[in-house]
Amino acid sequence: MSRERLVVIGGDAAGMSAASQARRRRGPDELEIVAFERGRATSYSACGIPYWIGGAVASEAELIARTPEQHRANGIDVRMCTEVVAIDLAARTVTSRGPEGEAVDGWDALVYATGSVPMRPSAPGFDAPGVHGVQVLDDGVDLIRELDSGRVQRVVVVGGGYIGLELAEACRVRGLDVTVVDRSPTPIGTFDPDVGRFLADAVTALGIRLVLGVGATEVETGPDGRAVAVHTEDGQRLPADLVVLGLGVRPNVQLAVAAGIPLGPSGGIAVDTRMRTQVDGVWAAGDCVESVHRLSGQRLVVALGTHANKQGRVAGINLGGGYATFPGVIGTAITKVCDLEVARTGLSEAEAEAAGYRFVTAHVDSTTRAGYFPGATAIRVKLLAEKRSGRLLGAQIVGREGSAKRIDTLAACIWNEMSVDEVLGLDLSYAPPFSPVWDPVLIAARKAFEAVEADVRADDRA
Amino acid sequence: MSRERLVVIGGDAAGMSAASQARRRRGPDELEIVAFERGRATSYSACGIPYWIGGAVASEAELIARTPEQHRANGIDVRMCTEVVAIDLAARTVTSRGPEGEAVDGWDALVYATGSVPMRPSAPGFDAPGVHGVQVLDDGVDLIRELDSGRVQRVVVVGGGYIGLELAEACRVRGLDVTVVDRSPTPIGTFDPDVGRFLADAVTALGIRLVLGVGATEVETGPDGRAVAVHTEDGQRLPADLVVLGLGVRPNVQLAVAAGIPLGPSGGIAVDTRMRTQVDGVWAAGDCVESVHRLSGQRLVVALGTHANKQGRVAGINLGGGYATFPGVIGTAITKVCDLEVARTGLSEAEAEAAGYRFVTAHVDSTTRAGYFPGATAIRVKLLAEKRSGRLLGAQIVGREGSAKRIDTLAACIWNEMSVDEVLGLDLSYAPPFSPVWDPVLIAARKAFEAVEADVRADDRA
Missing domain, CATH: 3.50.50.60 (FAD/NAD(P)-binding domain)
Structure with missing residues (x-):
């Protein structure tokens, strides 16, 4: 052979x-x-x-x-x-x-x-020196060299998705003035706006300026051809010594x-x-x-x-002669902005609608540990459940330390096409340092189940 | 009506x-x-x-x-x-x-x-004053009163299960000399000994003395009828100003x-x-x-x-006239000793054997975050998978901050009767502050899957 x-x-x-x-x-x-x-x-x-x-x-x-x-x-x-x-x-x-x-x-x-x-708009100036996409290691080298040069004080990040926010925080941690521009009403537009609002607050608390609901139309360049400002659809001019692309890839x-x-x-x-x-x-x-x-x-x-x-x-x-398959995705994602953790899995409201599902939503505000236990912090869990069947369609979590990784439990539930009633029955771990006696995931499932039942009753009355 | x-x-x-x-x-x-x-x-x-x-x-x-x-x-x-x-x-x-x-x-x-x-042995002295079970709030009041009295320096905890260890740590935190006696080779005998070993190390590091592999036979009482020592099967006499029962309930x-x-x-x-x-x-x-x-x-x-x-x-x-059912349990449990987190779900090796299952095991040592990310700590995930089918039968996790709650993901997998190969396909969350690019849960599933395949090949050769 x-x-x-x-x-x-x-x-x-x-x-x-x-x-x-x-x-x-x-x-x-x-x-x-x-x-x-x-x-x-x-x-x-x-x-x-x-x-x-x-x-x-x-x-x-x-x-x-x-x-x-x-x-x-x-x-x-x-x-x-x-x-x-x-x-x-x-x-x-x-x-x-x-x-x-x-x-x-x-x-x-x-x-x-x-x-x-990295996505790079075809609009004027987006290919000018001083506009950085960050995708490979050498992009990181380039960006760090610029930031270390001492010439950069004002950074505009175009796009407020995962990478955009992570880069914005990195620049802010370096003590720079940072502005993020994004078309969505809240950062990371793949989160529902009610969850994204918490993200906006965390980003703002970090001292980052958010310009939301408008796109960037142009990068203005100076006499040397270098980027000096970003212009937005609504006519704002955002001065920039450096522009970072965070529009995704x-x-x-x-x-x-x-x-x-x-x-x-x-x-x-x-x-x-x-x-x-x-x-x-x-x-x-x-x-x-x-x-x-x-x-x-x-x-x-x-x-x-x-x-x-x-x-x-x-x-x-x-x-290699073996057999393996990739079973697909359900849109699980996680990130951290400052000390705020956010995660999602399954479909957002907009995605569920686009896919033709009808659904109810429920959210709970709970704590990451037993309420009386030192270090317990606030956590919000939001669920989408299909109308009638109660099948779990999506989940979003926002909270501080110890919150967001709970998304994996919900990802496993969605993967297995569980209804929220079934989720409620799960034998999840409990001890005061780790969760309230009803884990936030279970409380959310209980509320979603009640929402499914209320929706059935409303239909019956109609 | x-x-x-x-x-x-x-x-x-x-x-x-x-x-x-x-x-x-x-x-x-x-x-x-x-x-x-x-x-x-x-x-x-x-x-x-x-x-x-x-x-x-x-x-x-x-x-x-x-x-x-x-x-x-x-x-x-x-x-x-x-x-x-x-x-x-x-x-x-x-x-x-x-x-x-x-x-x-x-x-x-x-x-x-x-x-x-609380379980209280019928052996001599276990009902003497100075022997405390802790089950209801008033038991807590009684124990705190004793500990506050200043008369107690040496505490012997009989039983090293969840409650026993939690109480031992509480006494140790108060600066007392604490000894834990348990029949199992490692603390919390419902964990496999290879995982329990980490628990033993953490307990010992806290300055708690472990007397393992022997039961307590008697509580010796003093002239006033109060407990003064615990005797063990192998003839040890453990002096005690106070005895705490941690034998379960x-x-x-x-x-x-x-x-x-x-x-x-x-x-x-x-x-x-x-x-x-x-x-x-x-x-x-x-x-x-x-x-x-x-x-x-x-x-x-x-x-x-x-x-x-x-x-x-x-x-x-x-x-109330509604309809609900309790779907049973799969043995999920979690606790923390000092900063060591441990959790389990499904069956331990001994339990799986007792239930008649034949299985392979796999464990991985990984990190809670990307290895390069600040705050990444060691985590061990151990899995039991059924022979041939690869069905996940049990999981145990031991590690520091951010480790043990991952058990819930595995609990959801066991609940849904997933094979380790299916677990490996799950869309779990990933970002450097939260996990390595292969979450420890997934690496463990991959290793368990390889163990299942190796076992099949070994059978075929036999």
């Missing part, structure tokens, strides 16, 4: 998970693995970059889970600072450019794991499109449950692929390290 | 939850509710008593969720310091003794919610047995899923009833405030 070659494009979470899993199942005699990475690092935590900028993480090195040398020791030929510039599906080759010039390499199997790129599919690897309706690479693209022998994983939402049935792109790792693992197991 | 009377025996979690739910559904014109409580308080947190003794909770009042006056304002006739001494099932009456002497009251429905009593069923209300095989009152006893019109809830374990099918008594509240709610809804 002749040795096959697997080529991996992208040396971060998805690509290197795929390479590592394939290697575990097929030795170097059987499978050659070549991975191309255009940057200087492999297997790093992009999610950790804002904390590095803010100083909570001391150095770039801490963000790297596995170095090129470690991968090489594992029998994976990693080509650093080498960008794949073309894929030829017919010839089964990739063309790359790196320190040693241009090269063409053949493959029997290909993993496309190019990740995502889009799948990095340029190379795939050029090669003819089909995308799905969301704009991510279309893959099946085993992470196969529609081209024989070509696999894809991570931020560049689209996933299925288990509740809405919708195809969507979710850029998150945890999915990238899992999808890479699935691709690698299958490539 | 003539007004009916509901009599509730026991004014804590189960009894008053039942009374409150029944009252919500049936007004005072329809249903009279009389609750008898032998103590001075209603609806208090017995689980909070150790923290009150240790000083983390400032006063008794903080442990009381709802006072007699609050219940009375809700239309419940609470008779305090009044003990029911007999139940006549044929005549449908209870005989009580209280401040105003003996009385006989009729009932149409009865809720038996007498809770539990047994259901308080004396009154029920005398009246002829049937018990189940576990010694708790036999109830159906709606919390009805085998006597028409008589209901029971809380620490005195037996529950069904959803994994082993076994009937057992679990004394825990959270179950008591839920069971009381179920009884009260049914009594």
Whole structure:
């Protein structure tokens, strides 16, 4: 049996998970693995970059889970600072450019794991010097260099999603004047506004200025061509020594499109449950692929390290001759602004409506520990339950230390299509240092169940 | 329609939850509710008593969720310091003794919610002055009075379960010499010894002496009849100014047995899923009833405030003309020793064996946050998965701040009979301040899945 070659494009979470899993199942005699990475690092935590900028993480090195040398020791030929510039599906080759010039390499199997790129509006000035997207490690290096230069006092963050807020906090922690502009009425628009309001308060309490409900229309540049201000739809001019893009990311599919690897309706690479693209022998994983939402049935792109790792693992197991599938997502997400924790899973009100569900909502304000126990802090749990069936459709949590990770319990409930009445029966842990005798999750389920019943009675009367 | 009377025996979690739910559904014109409580308080947190003794909770009042006056304002006739001494099932009456002497009251429905009593060995000296069980608020008052007296320097806790350890820590926090004696090889014998070892280390680090693997045979008393030492099976004599019982509790069923209300095989009152006893019109809830374990099918008594509240709610809804059921338990429990958090759900190795399961185990050592994130601490997750099917049978977690509440996610997985492979697919929350990119729960599931697969291959070779 002749040795096959697997080529991996992208040396971060998805690509290197795929390479590592394939290697575990097929030795170097059987499978050659070549991975191309255009940057200087492999297997790093992009999610950790804002904390590095803010100083909570001391150095770039801490963000790297596995170095090129470690991968090489594992029998994976990693080509650093080498960008794949073309894929030829017919010839089964990739063309790359790196320190040693241009090269063409053949493959029997290909993993496309190019990740995502920050959204950058096409409006004037968004490509000017002084406008920073933060996606790869080198973006972090660039941003830190600017912030360390002493020239920057005023930062405008365009976009108040997860990354936008994390970067805004990082800049604020450095003592800068920070303004966040976002179209949504409250930050992180994927939270319902009643939950987002708490986020707005926490951001404001940190001394960050919020400009909400309006989009940014333009980045004004100075005589040297550098960004000097952001203009908004309602005519505000927000002076800025530095502009940070926090508008989210889009799948990095340029190379795939050029090669003819089909995308799905969301704009991510279309893959099946085993992470196969529609081209024989070509696999894809991570931020560049689209996933299925288990509740809405919708195809969507979710850029998150945890999915990238899992999808890479699935691709690698299958490539190695095993069998594994990626079962889809339910929109779980979590973050922290200052000491405020927020998390969500399932569908928000707007998403549930868009998916055609009819539902009731309930929320409770409780405490993270027994009310009398030292360190108990406020927690709010909001639930969406389907009308009549009571099926749990979504959950959002906001609170201080010890609040948000409770979302995982609700994610497991949604995953299993439990009704809120069933959730109420769960045997969850209780001791005074950990929760009230009714855990906030259970109180919320009880209230949602009562809301479902009240809705049935209202229907009957109607 | 003539007004009916509901009599509730026991004014804590189960009894008053039942009374409150029944009252919500049936007004005072329809249903009279009389609750008898032998103590001075209603609806208090017995689980909070150790923290009150240790000083983390400032006063008794903080442990009381709802006072007699609050219940009375809700239309419940609470008779305090009044003990029911007999139940006549044929005549449908209870005989009580209280401040105003003996009385006989009729009932149409009865809720038996007498809770539990501390296990007290029948061996010599265990009933001597200076030997304290801690179950009701007045026990806390008595113990605090003794500890405040200045006469106590050496405390021996007999039994190293949840309550035993919590009380041992409370005494240690007060600066006393504390020894814990327990028959198990490690504290809290319902944890597997490999997890219990961490508990033993934490207890020892607190300066508490552990005498493990031996039972206490006798309490030696001094000339005044007071406890002066505890003797163990292996001949040790442990001097004690005070002995605390931490052997767990047994259901308080004396009154029920005398009246002829049937018990189940576990010694708790036999109830159906709606919390009805085998006597028409008589209901029971809380620490005195037996529950069904959803994994082993076994009937057992679990004394825990959270179950008591839920069971009381179920009884009260049914009594009020509604419909609710208690779906059983899966053995979830949690506690904290010093800063070590431990939790379990499902079956331990010994319990799984006893139930006839064959299983594999896996454990992982990970961190509560991304490894590079400030405040990340060590966490160990151990899983039991059924042979072949991979069904998750049990989980144990040990770690520092932010570890143990993750047990709820695994409890939800066990409740839904998920296999570890399915658990691995869950969309759990991820951000660096909250977990590594693979949450420890997921890494554990991955390792357990690999163990299941390895076991299949081993079988095939055999």
